[in-house]
Amino acid sequence: xxxxxxxWTMLLMVWGAELGFSLNDTYSYFDPHxxxxxxxxxxxxxxxxxxxxxxxxxxxxxxxxxxxxxxNDAVKHAITEAGGQIADDLSPQLLEGNEQLRQSVIxxxxxxxxxxxxxxxKPRGVTKGRYLLSDEVALLPCAARADTLLFIHSEGSxxxxxxxxxSVLTSGAASFMTARSKFKLRLAFVDSTTGSVKVLILVYSLxxxxxxxxxxxxxxxxxxxxxxxxxxxxxTEQTAAGPQEKRSFSIALTTPQSTWxxxxxxxVHATLVNRSSRKIRLVSEKSxxxxxxIAMHDPGGNLMKIIPGxxxxxxxxxxxxxxxxxxxxxDLTLSDIxxxxxxxxxxxxxxxxxxxxxxxxxxxxxxxxxx
Amino acid sequence: MRQIYFASTLLAFSVVLPARAQAPSAPPFQFTAIDEKLLxxxxxxxxxxxxxxxxxxxxxxxxxxxxxxxxxxxxxxxxEKVAFKFRVARDPMVNAFALPNGxxxxxxxxxxxxxxxxELASILAHEITHVTNRHTYLQNRNLRKKVVTLNxxxxxxxxxxxxxxxxxxxxxxxxxxxxxxxxxVATIFGxxxxxxxxxxxxxxxxxxxxxxxxxxxxxxFEHLDEKLxxxxxxxxxxxxxxxxxxxxxxxxxxxxxxxxxxREVNETEYLAxxxxxxxxxxxxxxxxxxxxxxxxxxxRLINWEPGNATDQTLLADGxxxxxxxxxxxxxxxxxxxxxxxxxxxxxxLTADEEQQQLLRTPQGKAALENxxxxxxxxxxxxxxxxxxxxDAHRGLGMLYQEQARYPEAxxxxxxxxxxxxxxxxxxxxxxxxLASASGxxxxxxxxx
Numbered sequence: 126x127x128x129x130x131x132x133w134t135m136l137l138m139v140w141g142a143e144l145g146f147s148l149n150d151t152y153s154y155f156d157p158h159x160x161x162x163x164x165x166x167x168x169x170x171x172x173x174x175x176x177x178x179x180x181x182x183x184x185x186x187x188x189x190x191x192x193x194x195x196x197n198d199a200v201k202h203a204i205t206e207a208g209g210q211i212a213d214d215l216s217p218q219l220l221e222g223n224e225q226l227r228q229s230v231i232x233x234x235x236x237x238x239x240x241x242x243x244x245x246x247k248p249r250g251v252t253k254g255r256y257l258l259s260d261e262v263a264l265l266p267c268a269a270r271a272d273t274l275l276f277i278h279s280e281g282s283x284x285x286x287x288x289x290x291x292s293v294l295t296s297g298a299a300s301f302m303t304a305r306s307k308f309k310l311r312l313a314f315v316d317s318t319t320g321s322v323k324v325l326i327l328v329y330s331l332x333x334x335x336x337x338x339x340x341x342x343x344x345x346x347x348x349x350x351x352x353x354x355x356x357x358x359x360x361t362e363q364t365a366a367g368p369q370e371k372r373s374f375s376i377a378l379t380t381p382q383s384t385w386x387x388x389x390x391x392x393v394h395a396t397l398v399n400r401s402s403r404k405i406r407l408v409s410e411k412s413x414x415x416x417x418x419i420a421m422h423d424p425g426g427n428l429m430k431i432i433p434g435x436x437x438x439x440x441x442x443x444x445x446x447x448x449x450x451x452x453x454x455x456d457l458t459l460s461d462i463x464x465x466x467x468x469x470x471x472x473x474x475x476x477x478x479x480x481x482x483x484x485x486x487x488x489x490x491x492x493x494x495x496x
Numbered sequence: 497m498r499q500i501y502f503a504s505t506l507l508a509f510s511v512v513l514p515a516r517a518q519a520p521s522a523p524p525f526q527f528t529a530i531d532e533k534l535l536x537x538x539x540x541x542x543x544x545x546x547x548x549x550x551x552x553x554x555x556x557x558x559x560x561x562x563x564x565x566x567x568x569x570x571x572x573x574x575x576e577k578v579a580f581k582f583r584v585a586r587d588p589m590v591n592a593f594a595l596p597n598g599x600x601x602x603x604x605x606x607x608x609x610x611x612x613x614x615e616l617a618s619i620l621a622h623e624i625t626h627v628t629n630r631h632t633y634l635q636n637r638n639l640r641k642k643v644v645t646l647n648x649x650x651x652x653x654x655x656x657x658x659x660x661x662x663x664x665x666x667x668x669x670x671x672x673x674x675x676x677x678x679x680x681v682a683t684i685f686g687x688x689x690x691x692x693x694x695x696x697x698x699x700x701x702x703x704x705x706x707x708x709x710x711x712x713x714x715x716x717f718e719h720l721d722e723k724l725x726x727x728x729x730x731x732x733x734x735x736x737x738x739x740x741x742x743x744x745x746x747x748x749x750x751x752x753x754x755x756x757x758x759r760e761v762n763e764t765e766y767l768a769x770x771x772x773x774x775x776x777x778x779x780x781x782x783x784x785x786x787x788x789x790x791x792x793x794x795x796r797l798i799n800w801e802p803g804n805a806t807d808q809t810l811l812a813d814g815x816x817x818x819x820x821x822x823x824x825x826x827x828x829x830x831x832x833x834x835x836x837x838x839x840x841x842x843x844x845l846t847a848d849e850e851q852q853q854l855l856r857t858p859q860g861k862a863a864l865e866n867x868x869x870x871x872x873x874x875x876x877x878x879x880x881x882x883x884x885x886x887d888a889h890r891g892l893g894m895l896y897q898e899q900a901r902y903p904e905a906x907x908x909x910x911x912x913x914x915x916x917x918x919x920x921x922x923x924x925x926x927x928x929x930l931a932s933a934s935g936x937x938x939x940x941x942x943x944x
Contacts, residue, residue, distance in 0.1 A: 186540060217547065227549040229921050231586070235783045243846050257848060261783075263925035318928065384927055470931055493927065 148331045151346045154251040155354055159323030162314055162356045163377035163488050164212040164396075165204055166267035168230060169220065170197040170277040174336065178285040185283075192336060196279055199339040200312065203347035204275075206450075208357025208375045208398040212271035229264040236261050236320070237276050237313070244313070244322065251325045258320035268317040269383045272488055276315065281308040281336055308335040310343065326350050357398055373401035373479045374447075376417070376487035384493040387468060391460040391492055395475055397453045404446040407453060417475040418484075421459065424469025431462045459492070468494050525576065531596075531633045535577060538595040538632075545585065545601070552584040552604055552773060560769040561602070564613055567706045568621050574598060575628055582620065584773055588780045588789070590720055594623040596632040604777040608793045609719045612766040614703070614712030621699035621706075622713075629698065631691045638688075696742060700749045711750040711759045717743045723830060724788045725838070767800045778810050785847055787817040788824070805882040809891055812874035816895050820854035820864040871895055886915035890926060897929065902937035906930055 172193035174185045194216075201211050220227040240256040250256060262268050283306045284292070292304035307330070314324040326347070334342040351357075357375045377396045385391050395417070399405045421429040447453050465471060471494065475487040527535075545551055565582045574580055578598035588605040595601075600623045602616070610616045626632065687695070696713070704710045721739055767774070774793050781790040791814035797807045815823070828834045841850060854860035875892040878885060893908030909930040916923060 186537070186544065220549065221547060224549065225919075225921060231549055232779075232783060235780070239783070239785055240846055242843055246843075255849075256846065260925055260928060263928055264921050266924070269924050383924060491931070493931065 149342070149346045150329045151326065151350060152248070152328075153324065153326045153350050153354065154248050155324040156251055156254045156321065158254060159321060160272055160316055160318075161488060162209060162273045162324065162354065163375065164210040164271040164379050165273045165275050165314070166213040166215065166265065166271035166317065167197065167201060167211060167275045167277070168215050168234065169217050170194070170200075170279070172196055172277075172279040172281070174281045174283060176285060177282050177288055179287045179291050192279075192281070192339070195339045196277060196310070199343050200275070200277055200347065202340055203344055203351060204356060205452075206344070206348060207351035208400045209351070210357070210377050210379070210396050210398075212379055213267035215265070215267065226266070233258070233262055233265055233274070234276070237315070240322065241313075244325065245311075248325050248327065251322050254321055256322040258315055258322070260318065260320055262315060262317055262320040265317075270379045270381070271317050273323070274315040274317050276311075276313040278311045278313075279309065282306060283333070283336060305331040306333050306336060307331060310335070312347075324354055357400065373403070374399050374405055374477075374485060376475050376477060376485060378473065378475060378487045378490045380490055380492065383491065384495060385465075387466050387494050387496055389460070390458050391465055391494070392456055392458045393473060393490060395455045395457065395487065397447070397455075397477075399447045399449050399451055399453075402449050404448055407447055417477050420474040420476060421463050422472045424467070424471060429463050429471075432464055465492070465494055468496050470494075525630050525633070527577065528637075530637060534633060534636050535597055538597045538599070541595065542581075542597070542599050545583075550586050552586050552776060554584075554772050557584060557607075557770055557773055558582075564617055565600075565620055565624075567708075568617055568624060568702055570706070575630075578627055580624075580627070586776070586780065588777050588784055588786060590722070592619050592623050594626040594632070596627060596630065598627055600624065600627070604773050604780065607770050608774045608777040609722060610766070611715060611719070612712070612762045613769075614708040614762075615716040615719070616766070617703045617706065617708045618699065618710075618713035618716045621702040622695045623699075624702065625695040625698040626687065626691070629691075629694060631687050631695070635687055635691065692742075693745070696745060697749065700746065700753075704753055709759050710746075710753045713746040714743055714750055715759075717746055723835070724792060724825065725786055764800065767797065771797060771801075775806060775810060778814070782813060782817050785842070787814050787821070790814040791818070791823050803881060805878050805885040805888065808874050808878040809885070809887045812871040812878070812888070812895075813891050815867045815871035815874065816891060816898070818863070818867045819851045820860035820867075821851075822859070822863045823867070868895060868899065884915055886912045886920075889915065890922070893926070893929065893933070897933055900936075902933045905933040906937050909933060 170193040172189050174189045174192050176183050176185055197214070197216070201214065205211060215226070215230055220230060236258040240258060244250060244256045247255075262274055265274065268274065284304065289304040308328075310326075310328040310330070312324075312326040312328075313322055314326075315322050328343060328346055330342060332342075357377070375398050377398075379394045379396075381392070381394075397405075397407070423429050459465060459473060471492040472489050473492060474489045476484050479485050561582045561584065565580065569580060578596075580598040580600065582600050582602070584607060585601040585603045587603040588608075589603055590605045590609050592600065592602045592606050600620065602619065606619065607616070610619070700710055700713055703713065717739060721743075774797055778790040778793050781787070781793070791811060794807050794811040794814060798804065798811060801807065825834075829838060841853075845853065855864065872892070872895055875888050875895065878888040879892070882888070889908045889912040893905045893912060896902070896905035896908060909926050912926055913923065913930065916926075
């Protein structure tokens, strides 16, 4: 009878460990002098799962590959939910068909590895801008479209039922911790121009949820961290001026290339994310740039004027509402409304007042015109 | 004790000399479910290495490797469930490894350090023995039989600490380790001493049978001990069994086989075949904080083919990357204490911090000056010989930018952008540098 009771107790404890909730512990480090995180280029996720049994452990290569893809999706989802934009996703499938790009990715990952040894030991160094990959990051074409590169690494140890039972037997009450699978997720956000690591997020997890449903396991924690870092709106505003009321929306600008020949059509792509709990009223997509103040500067740094008559009578458009959490995207051919024939480096920035009449600015995009 | 060891080695040698492949009298290998699982894992690993872009493809190099391998394998059919494939792994670590399915990977770092074909053959022959004698399967069974006191997961963790994710140095080994625990043990920590000795002696036998000079094995082993700079992990071959013992054993075998004949080294033919890999490997070395190694390899190529613009530029890149470090380690650095200090410094400091520390000393300042002068002279020489070669302009631009010579840097960057192909992968990088250098040249601040 006593034996049966012990057996039932053990079974219940193992079952509890199996079904139990997952626990996450999150740490983030950011460089206050770094630029904002608005558009992100995601490098291939590196993930390694191991199975730990009573006799020892074994690595799970196939499961690791599948888990890497799930983690990749979970992180991307969290970024877009926070208002950030995924400029590019260098998935293994994409790289398989492009050897030159694949070797560039390996080279940039190698650069990352040269600082990862020190960074993993002293993550706090990120706050001092200590870890620099160099401008070699520009080997990736997406460095022209995104302000940030994201390196995702994860490790996990899955406990077998036998190992969990053993932990329950040997650890007693502490089996609450020891009889659970363990995971570690590292996200390193790197400036796509300087190669400086601007944010490092570490998430330590207990429980099988990180393996079975990474999206659910990490959504809340990453959402909180991204909100804290103002992903999508830029972390500089937050750190430079201290805590501010969250902006009701964010604007991100990207260009398909950084250099154009004089006379070519020069276009920018704007993404506006409603980060408030209210609707935002915008004019229709076709002429939505009417909704923004455009700060276009010539190579001498002077604010440029729109070409007279370049704004046609079609301007105005229809007003529509952007629901909370939703994204609106617009394309604008700058060369239609500004004279961009002279060679040199121009810059463009979009601005728009928010509900509190404070101005929300986009990132500044450089446009180089050559002969 | 050592005498006994050598006597047994010589005896083993005399016994194995007539054999070419697996001893004919050996009973056929019986595959178990565990072996089949390992075979499936290694087939998967082959695909993974390919998928991750870690296999170096160049028809010239592949043909050469296949020819050397064929000479070693002869006409004998491969053992059951073995299909020999010889590939180059994109990994600057000086190493090679064999999978039980017959895939043999030679790291680009190993090809770069070998002197000639015979030395390469000695390494391939060693790895072929691991396959023909089923060492991976036997080691796997041995590990499985034991109640595992070896915590493989902590080994993976330890290996990961040395080879962080994304690191090209050791990347092939890390991939093998991730596929199976036995491959982790075999590729990173080595097979048992007996198996390694067997692979050495049977490998020696095989290469001699294939008309290669047996003494080349001695030199191949000596190259493995090259200590130009810090390595993140002490390779097992230095300690398992002691590399010096393996060199002595190879020397003893060579003495018997060669009877004092001088060794003929054919470096020219070898370099003609593998030069593209050496160039690739030097770039990987530069990206792994191993500029000294890159310099040594490129100097070798230049000695072989003087005036090659690519090699001269890569050599100059090496000197530029060395910055405040001298190109050769001094005696103190080569001592055990020096190696230990170097290791600690590399693990503690980033590349920039290491340079800053070196620059605090007069030697560091002098080294920086010398390295920059050497790099500039090489870039300029290349440009004067081959003005249309873009890479030299890029390197010279970077050197000038480091020296705050912005107008000259901008000029060289412009020249690079003019000469480089439209789809050059670093076009964006140089455009940004040009903008930064031009801004600084016109009195602004350099943007970093």
